[in-house]
Amino acid sequence: MVAEIKDDKLAEGKRGAYVSTQDLVALEGAARNLSFVAKRPVQQMLAGRMASSIRGRGLIFEEVREYLPGDDIRSIDWRVTARTGKPAVRVYDEEKERPALIVVDQRANMFFGSKLNMKSVAAAEAAAMCAWRILGSGDRVGGIVFNDTEMTDAKPHRSRPAVIGLCDKIASFNQALNVDLPEERGLGALDRALTLVANLAHHDHLIVVVSDFDGHGPATRDLMLRLAVANDVVAVLVYDPFLLSLPTTGNMVISGGRTQAELSFRDTSVQKAIGDFARQRGRDLRAWQRELGLPMLPLSSAEETAPQLRSLLEQAAWQQRRR
Numbered sequence: 298m299v300a301e302i303k304d305d306k307l308a309e310g311k312r313g314a315y316v317s318t319q320d321l322v323a324l325e326g327a328a329r330n331l332s333f334v335a336k337r338p339v340q341q342m343l344a345g346r347m348a349s350s351i352r353g354r355g356l357i358f359e360e361v362r363e364y365l366p367g368d369d370i371r372s373i374d375w376r377v378t379a380r381t382g383k384p385a386v387r388v389y390d391e392e393k394e395r396p397a398l399i400v401v402d403q404r405a406n407m408f409f410g411s412k413l414n415m416k417s418v419a420a421a422e423a424a425a426m427c428a429w430r431i432l433g434s435g436d437r438v439g440g441i442v443f444n445d446t447e448m449t450d451a452k453p454h455r456s457r458p459a460v461i462g463l464c465d466k467i468a469s470f471n472q473a474l475n476v477d478l479p480e481e482r483g484l485g486a487l488d489r490a491l492t493l494v495a496n497l498a499h500h501d502h503l504i505v506v507v508s509d510f511d512g513h514g515p516a517t518r519d520l521m522l523r524l525a526v527a528n529d530v531v532a533v534l535v536y537d538p539f540l541l542s543l544p545t546t547g548n549m550v551i552s553g554g555r556t557q558a559e560l561s562f563r564d565t566s567v568q569k570a571i572g573d574f575a576r577q578r579g580r581d582l583r584a585w586q587r588e589l590g591l592p593m594l595p596l597s598s599a600e601e602t603a604p605q606l607r608s609l610l611e612q613a614a615w616q617q618r619r620r
Contacts (some may be wrong), residue, residue, distance in 0.1 A: 313414045315472050321464035327603045328429035330470045331610055360388050394435035395503055395529075396453040397431045399440040399463070400490055402535075403470040411539035411577035412599035417474055420507045420535045421467045422602040427505050428460045436503075442466045443490040444473070450493065477508035486511060491520040507533040507596075521589055532593040533606075539599075 322442040330608045361377055364384030391423050401424040407417035414422075424440065425492040432455065439453035440463045449470075487508060499502055504524055508516070510532070594609040596602065 313410060313418060315415075315474075316418050316421045316468055318461070318465045318468040319470070321421060321468060322461055324422060324425045324603070325429045325433075328426040329433060331426065331607055347528050360495065362388055395501055396434055396437040396439070397427075397439065397503040397505065398453065398494055398495060398498055398499075399427050400504065400506040400508070401440060401442045401467050401470075402487065402490075402506075403442060403444045403467070403474060404486055404511070405445055405474065406511040407509060407535070408474040408476070409537055409539075410598050411537050413601070414472075415596045416509055416535045416537055416598045417471055417596040418543045419596055419602050420509075420533075421471050423533050423535070423596055423606055424467060424505070424507045425460075425464050426603065426606055427507075428463055431503070432457065432460050439463065440466070441490050441493055442470045443486050444470055445486055448486070448490055448493065450497075465562075483514075485512075488514075488516045488520060491517065491524070495520060495524055498528050502528040504528050504530045505533065506530070507535065509535050518589065521591065525589075525591055530591050532591055534593050534595045535598060536595060537598045 334596050361374055362385065363504050364373060364378075364386050368386050372386040374387045397429055402420055403417050407415065407420060410418070425493065428440065434454065437453035437455045438460060439451045441450045442463075443449075447470075449466050451459065451466060487510070491506070494504060506521075521530060521532070522545070594606075596605055596609065
């Protein structure tokens with residue numbers, strides 16, 4: 298379903314309805330002060346190298362323990378050895394690279410916006426900011442962009458041209474959106490995108506899924522859980538607050554492709570039906586989040602993307618530190 302609000306500010310021009318490659322590239326600076334954390338204090342979710350369980354001569358000190366046969370003699374701590382009279386070694390966690398894949402939803406259901414941006418624009422901006430932050434931390438970044446009928450992928454690379462290429466793919470899919478839906482909606486498009494991710498990211502990847510998760514089901518849940526077994530998975534849930542606070546006047550045009558219908562907000566039955574739908578969807582998403590047990594960051598298309606993303610990531614970091 299694509300909804301279009303009559304006399305909305307978005308109708309005045311393309312700002313907020315579409316993004317260009319230049320718009321997404323320009324977010325590089327705004328992404329520099331984002332802070333992402335992971336499951337352990339020594340890790341960071343999108344901010345660089347991931348501490349591994351591999352023992353070696355890395356950068357992160359872990360402990361001093363008794364020397365064991367096979368330990369590298371270069372790791373012996375001679376001061377502790379002299380003090381205790383027993384050989385002791387300093388143990389470190391090695392740091393290793395963690396490539397990232399960003400999944401960007403640009404389906405027709407994302408082409409909705411009641412105030413500042415379309416959901417598709419908010420998703421594009423959030424994905425670009427994540428990509429720039431990951432690159433700035435020294436890791437490889439790639440992505441998968443999909444709509445109802447098509448999908449494209451960019452293999453993870455550690456270069457600015459690669460991120461610009463990903464931004465170009467996102468912008469291309471974004472600018473192809475319009476109110477005329479395809480004859481057959483790609484209800485399984487999200488699952489197909491996640492299946493491709495599962496085939497690419499077998500372990501030690503960071504996976505960021507930016508979507509409104511419209512049409513999610515048991516297969517979506519299973520794919521997300523499968524990805525989370527050996528990877529870090531973050532879901533950015535893009536939503537528009539329009540359904541949470543319906544107007545009492547005006548009309549909304551609903552388009553199903555070839556047919557359209559106009560709904561009047563003066564009709565209390567219309568308000569009740571839409572309100573019930575919104576509340577049920579909210580309950581479904583909250584229940585789904587609890588079942589998944591994965592970070593799910595709610596991003597509103599009615600507000601600026603950058604400050605929201607910064608605040609959401611700081612909150613996620615604080616919650617993880619409490620656990």
